[in-house]
Every structure is written in structure tokens, then in C-alpha cells.
Amino acid sequence: MNQRVKASPATPALRQGKNGDGAERHEAIHRSISDAIIEHRLKPGARLREDALAEVFGVSRTGIRKILQRLALEQLVTLTPRRGASVTRPTAEEAKDVFDARQMVECGLMPEIARRITSNDIAKLRDMAQREREALQSGEQSSAIRLSADFHSYLAGISGNRTLADFVERLCSRSSLILAVYGNTGHLGCESHDHQDLINYLAEGKGERAQAFMSRHLKAIEASLSIVEEENEAPDLFDIFAS
Amino acid sequence: MNQRVKASPATPALRQGKNGDGAERHEAIHRSISDAIIEHRLKPGARLREDALAEVFGVSRTGIRKILQRLALEQLVTLTPRRGASVTRPTAEEAKDVFDARQMVECGLMPEIARRITSNDIAKLRDMAQREREALQSGEQSSAIRLSADFHSYLAGISGNRTLADFVERLCSRSSLILAVYGNTGHLGCESHDHQDLINYLAEGKGERAQAFMSRHLKAIEASLSIVEEENEAPDLFDIFAS
DNA sequence: ACCTGGATAGTCGTATACAATAGGTCAATG
DNA sequence: CATTGACCTATTGTATACGACTATCCAGGT
Structure with a gap:
């Protein structure tokens, strides 16, 4: 062998x-x-x-x-x-949990991020968003997905809270998995201009607006999923034993 | 079997x-x-x-x-x-991050917990709080700390979001470590009656009140810590190289 | 007396060998 | 023809052996 x-x-x-x-x-x-x-x-x-x-x-x-x-x-x-x-093949429940968690943590982090963001960060984020957009337009879905996750992770890192940033990073990784299972091809998770708009809000120091925008952003991603719990091929037996 | x-x-x-x-x-x-x-x-x-x-x-x-x-x-x-x-010996920064994270997640979870809590949960929580109190009064600090962490973990579990509940559980474990390093002996982290009060709010379905109370509760724990960054025994060399 | 250099021992990091188990395949029978 | 049973292969789980590195201790020199 x-x-x-x-x-x-x-x-x-x-x-x-x-x-x-x-x-x-x-x-x-x-x-x-x-x-x-x-x-x-x-x-x-x-x-x-x-x-x-x-x-x-x-x-x-x-x-x-x-x-x-x-x-x-x-x-x-x-x-x-x-x-x-x-x-891992995430279940529908896990998908919901992950997005609820992102909703709570990523949105909750926005005010602090708006407070601490530097011009250096903004430049970096713009670059990432730009590259993501390019990847998206040239049909490189793989790169686009990763860049999107990187974007969200880097954003969380600006908060200065490593514990929460690591958590967000893991949530983003799992989200990518969720997209692979429940996402519709062609309609990728993040709209590219969303990220650009978000950067603008942060650059202007509008933490509240950024928070609300992120909330809508995540809701949009989640809504774009077609979460259909595929049936187990042999649930009858389990049902019998469960009853 | x-x-x-x-x-x-x-x-x-x-x-x-x-x-x-x-x-x-x-x-x-x-x-x-x-x-x-x-x-x-x-x-x-x-x-x-x-x-x-x-x-x-x-x-x-x-x-x-x-x-x-x-x-x-x-x-x-x-x-x-x-x-x-x-x-692990947590640093002061990690301690702050952990408590900030708990502030965000545990408090954010409260409304959902208040919505989903069952009478069974309430009984379980009361039992845990009671045992914690007993351990505290009989001077068993070790048990009390663990029971306190268990209390917070179980609470998070009620939300139904396994991802966030696991995260909270890990934060609680790390908090215990933080207490070991920065906590003052004798003044344990959680006041026992705090937990009982919290249960009451939840039992009455007052999610908002529970959330505010949890926020104060966590702030009180954090405030009870004496976070003093102990000096490195040989910082001079590092300073020299840093300059 | 202090500092520096080397030797030693202890501990971790890696690779390999062995054992147990689960899944697949094939055949035989109802 | 379908189903069930047994065998067999493939893959993981565990233990052990070897190698490398670090820390400690001791001796010698300044």
C-alpha cells in the first residue's frame, strides 16, 4: 500500500x-x-x-x-x-444557530469596531472588498467565498477582543459550509456592494447604522438559503421505536 | 450495553x-x-x-x-x-475580553431564554442555585465555583442555540481560571442570591429585567477582580529590544 | 563570588506496528 | 428476485520505540 x-x-x-x-x-x-x-x-x-x-x-x-x-x-x-x-454536513438547526450567533455577535461588535477602526483598517477592508468583487465578477466562487469570510473575520478582529474575533472566525467558516449545503448556486451569500457600503458607514463613524446594516446583511444571506431538511431514507423504523 | x-x-x-x-x-x-x-x-x-x-x-x-x-x-x-x-494563566487582557464576551452573549440570550424556559428548567435552576448556596456557606469554594459555572452554562443551554451555549460554557470555564488568578479569596465571584433573583425574573417572564440584571451581575463579578498585571521579572531586556 | 560553558537527564514530537471494528461484497436460500 | 448471512478488506484506535530539543546542574574560569 x-x-x-x-x-x-x-x-x-x-x-x-x-x-x-x-x-x-x-x-x-x-x-x-x-x-x-x-x-x-x-x-x-x-x-x-x-x-x-x-x-x-x-x-x-x-x-x-x-x-x-x-x-x-x-x-x-x-x-x-x-x-x-x-x-461536516451542517443540519438545518445548526445553520439557524450559526446565523443567530452571527447576528448577535457581529452586530453587537459594530459599535466598538466603529470606535476603534483606523484608516489602515479601512484601506485593508476596501482592498479585501475589492478583491472579493473581482473574484465574484470573474466567476471564481471559491475565492469569493473565502474572501467574504476573511472580510467578516478581519472586521471582527478590529474590535480588539480576540476571544470574540476567534468565535466570529469560526462562525464564518461554518457559514461557508452551510452555504455549500443550502446555498443556491449563482446567488452567492454576500452581495459585494454590501461590504463596500458597510465600510463607508464605519469610515464615517456611524456605528449604529453599521450595526443595522450588518443585521440586514446577515438576514439577507440567511434568507437566500434554501433550507430544506432532506428526509432520512429510513425514518419509519426510528418513528416506530420512538413511539 | x-x-x-x-x-x-x-x-x-x-x-x-x-x-x-x-x-x-x-x-x-x-x-x-x-x-x-x-x-x-x-x-x-x-x-x-x-x-x-x-x-x-x-x-x-x-x-x-x-x-x-x-x-x-x-x-x-x-x-x-x-x-x-x-x-493556562489568563492575562489581564484576556480577562477583559472574556467578560466582555459574556456580557454580550449571556445578556443577549436572556430574552430568548425567558421565552423558552419551562417549569422543569426553573426547578433545575433553583436546585442548582440552592446547592451552590449551600456549598458557599459550608466553605466549599471549589464546588461553589463549579456550580456557578454550571448554572450559567445550563442557563445558556435553555436558549436552544447549541453553538452559543457551547461558547458560553467555554467562557465560564475560562472565567473560573480568571477568578483563580485575579479573584480575591473570600469574595467569590457570584453572589448566591443573585442567581436566585435571576431565576425569579425568568420565571415571571421578564426577559428585559433578567437581561439588565445579568448585565449588572457580570459587571459585579468583573469589578470584584483585582486585575493587576504582574511585572515580568526581566522586562528590561525586552524594553531595550523594543526601543 | 559571579558568570559562562558543557554535560546530563528529562520531556515532548514523530513514526511505526499491532489490534479491533465497521462496511462492503459475494453467495446461498426462501 | 430479494434478503440475509458470513467473510474479507480497509481504516481507524492504541501503544510503544526512537529522536530532538530544552532546562537544569556542575565545573571551571575570570
Whole structure:
């Protein structure tokens, strides 16, 4: 099975590219897989075999397991006890919870963000929004989705509250997953001009307006989803046992 | 249900106490360590050697590492690259962030909680508050802290939003850590009657009042802390390099 | 007496080997 | 022809062995 030539016992060919420090490497692998999921290159339900990943990234299964666990805690992958890892397929309820959470946290953060935002931040945000728009217009949905998530994450980071910013980042990642399952192709989540308008409000220091706008923005995304709980193929038995 | 005897060759003496299924065992170990940290039986800064934990719980280091990683992601323990694991010592900034986050989320959840709370929930909450009070009066600080965290977590769970409830639970755990570092002994975080009052508001369906009360409650806890950033023992060198 | 350099030991990081289990496939029977 | 049973393969879960790095301790020099 292991078709690796394995010339030297402890130094696969792929590894010499990076420095020996494994921490950064693991971080890179994590981001790599994470990005692939967020960009929908790995679709919900896709199985993530440890051996395959280990071979692709040139590390042992041990390291992959660590990363997979972390992804599981971030709820991007689901770890079923002896079936292995697969990209999480969010339920309709989870989708609702995620958007409710975003509604509460992202909107609640807006006043503070408006207070602390710097011209540097504004420039950065404009650049991100611009790139997102370009990606959208050139049909690169994958990049657009990721850029949109990055936009929201960066925005939350301006608040200065790392705890909440990290939470928002995870919510955005999960949102991307939700879009992959319940989103209609063609009608992407975020309208590009929305982000530009939001930046304008913040640049003018209108925190209240920005908050209300973000609320509508998130509601619009959620409304664009077609959340239909697909029926289990064999619910009858469960119903019988439940009764 | 599977009562397989499983006299397998690899069965240390400690392991036969539990069922062979490792998943539940790991969950139990996780909770065990987590509780010890939350109850201040393990104080911030305490080192957590893998070998020692492995021996204590009768599993191999592999399993311990998995649990340690999970605890690290929950920010209860800090994993320094080659120094090992230790109980996290929150910084003053983290403390502020955590309480700001709790302010936003827990208060924001109150209206929904007031809407969905059942008589069963109320009974459960009253019981928890009562036990907390008893623990407080009998001087069992450890139990009181944990019960207080449980109270807030259970409360958040009533909202029905698992994502936010989990977040609150983690914030409460971290709060316990913060109390261990910055709290004054004798003046515990939550006043016991506060929780009882809060239940009353919720029982009467007064979501707004409950929200305001929770806000004051959290502010009171935060105010009771004596957040003094302890000086680094050798800041001079860093200052020199920073200038 | 203090500082610096080296040696040692302890601990973590990684890889590999073994064991158990779940799912799939094939065949046999009603 | 469908269904069920058993076998078999593939994949994960666990443990252990080895290697690398860091911290501590001690000796020597200034």
C-alpha cells in the first residue's frame, strides 16, 4: 500500500522543503485543509482518509490526526468513532444557530469596531472588498467565498477582543459550509456592494447604522438559503421505536 | 450495553474498571481534568506532564495528548512547543475580553431564554442555585465555583442555540481560571442570591429585567477582580529590544 | 563570588506496528 | 428476485520505540 520509496528512514522527499520545525508545518497543513473546505474544494460529506492526507502532506498519520481533531473541534469536520473523518454536513438547526450567533455577535461588535477602526483598517477592508468583487465578477466562487469570510473575520478582529474575533472566525467558516449545503448556486451569500457600503458607514463613524446594516446583511444571506431538511431514507423504523 | 468481558492481553489493572470503549473513557478523563482545573484543584501555571497523567488514568500517552490538545483549544491549558502543557494563566487582557464576551452573549440570550424556559428548567435552576448556596456557606469554594459555572452554562443551554451555549460554557470555564488568578479569596465571584433573583425574573417572564440584571451581575463579578498585571521579572531586556 | 560553558537527564514530537471494528461484497436460500 | 448471512478488506484506535530539543546542574574560569 505504501508506495512511497522511502529512501531514508526519517526524511521523506517532501519534508526537506520546510524547516525541521513541525509546528509551523502543522499550522500550514491545517490552514491548507481548512481553506479547501471553506472554498468548497472539499464538499460536505467528503471523506478524509488519514493515510491519504498523510501521504499528500508528507507527514505521518500522527500529525494528521492532530490536525483532524482540531478541525473537528472547530466543527469543520466530523469524526465518527470508527468511520473516520469527513467534512461536516451542517443540519438545518445548526445553520439557524450559526446565523443567530452571527447576528448577535457581529452586530453587537459594530459599535466598538466603529470606535476603534483606523484608516489602515479601512484601506485593508476596501482592498479585501475589492478583491472579493473581482473574484465574484470573474466567476471564481471559491475565492469569493473565502474572501467574504476573511472580510467578516478581519472586521471582527478590529474590535480588539480576540476571544470574540476567534468565535466570529469560526462562525464564518461554518457559514461557508452551510452555504455549500443550502446555498443556491449563482446567488452567492454576500452581495459585494454590501461590504463596500458597510465600510463607508464605519469610515464615517456611524456605528449604529453599521450595526443595522450588518443585521440586514446577515438576514439577507440567511434568507437566500434554501433550507430544506432532506428526509432520512429510513425514518419509519426510528418513528416506530420512538413511539 | 456491550458487556463483553474482553480479557484482552493489553489490559492494565486500572483499565478493567471501565468499559472497553475508549471514547467514553476519554470523555471521562477530559471532564476529570477539566473539572480539576475549574475547581482550582489545579492552579494556573501548574505543569501537566503527559507521563504522569498517562499513569494516573491508566492510558497511554497518546490518549492523554489528544485530551491535552482539546483542552488547549478550549484554552484551559497552554501548550508550549517543547515545554509541555500547563494550566493556562489568563492575562489581564484576556480577562477583559472574556467578560466582555459574556456580557454580550449571556445578556443577549436572556430574552430568548425567558421565552423558552419551562417549569422543569426553573426547578433545575433553583436546585442548582440552592446547592451552590449551600456549598458557599459550608466553605466549599471549589464546588461553589463549579456550580456557578454550571448554572450559567445550563442557563445558556435553555436558549436552544447549541453553538452559543457551547461558547458560553467555554467562557465560564475560562472565567473560573480568571477568578483563580485575579479573584480575591473570600469574595467569590457570584453572589448566591443573585442567581436566585435571576431565576425569579425568568420565571415571571421578564426577559428585559433578567437581561439588565445579568448585565449588572457580570459587571459585579468583573469589578470584584483585582486585575493587576504582574511585572515580568526581566522586562528590561525586552524594553531595550523594543526601543 | 559571579558568570559562562558543557554535560546530563528529562520531556515532548514523530513514526511505526499491532489490534479491533465497521462496511462492503459475494453467495446461498426462501 | 430479494434478503440475509458470513467473510474479507480497509481504516481507524492504541501503544510503544526512537529522536530532538530544552532546562537544569556542575565545573571551571575570570
